[in-house]
Amino acid sequence: MRGHAMRRVLFAVLVTAIGLVLLLSFKPHDMAGVAQPPAAVAPAQVSPSPSPRGSTKSAGARTFDGDAVDTRWGPVQVRIVVSGSKITDIQVLQAPQENRRDIEINNRALPILQQEALSAQSAQIDSVSGATYTSDGYAGSLQSAIDRAGL
Template identity: 45%
Template structure:
């Protein structure tokens, strides 16, 4: 009897948590629009990486470099077939960008839970850095 009460209570708590979960509308996107090179400050240049196809969709980044320093990363394309894809992007890309700016290279760790997206980001980032060399 005690197990049945615990099971029902846990099920109800799980349903309440699930039903209270708020999703983002599909109109909210984390994909940054590419900045035209003409609007960059003197000494900075934008380098677009190749599109990296992942199991969930394409990932493409653009790096902005001043001399040899990465000063900004724009995500041009990301997987967006489902709400889950968008949520992963909203979670993963800020972490990946932060690591890129700290490491100043594509030698960064993948984000846990976003392995494919991280792999696509790193691959596109490396191609941008190779194109800019």
């Protein structure tokens, strides 16, 4: 009798642990109530007359749009602002924002990615923990913008 009760307890613990792992790995995509994307993923202002290569000039600064890189959760695209041969700003044109979790990840990860890229002046940046897909898409789009800028 004792062995049977012990097996039942172990089985219940195992089923509970598996259920918890499955629950924590679930990422919902259809959440109602997500109104506005945060400032970190709000679309950048588009210049009125971009050139065919995705580049514009204004007051000595030039902008270059990177490719939209598809990720598991949606496309990521950035625009760089270049003065001389230096990247002075990076704007996010697209990032996953289907639900509250996407927005939380982007609010945390995108400023870190921007800071690292501006500091490194390249797309050779570390992924942000918990935002691997966004980090990879960001770096890919950034590299294509840097290539367009000839940096």
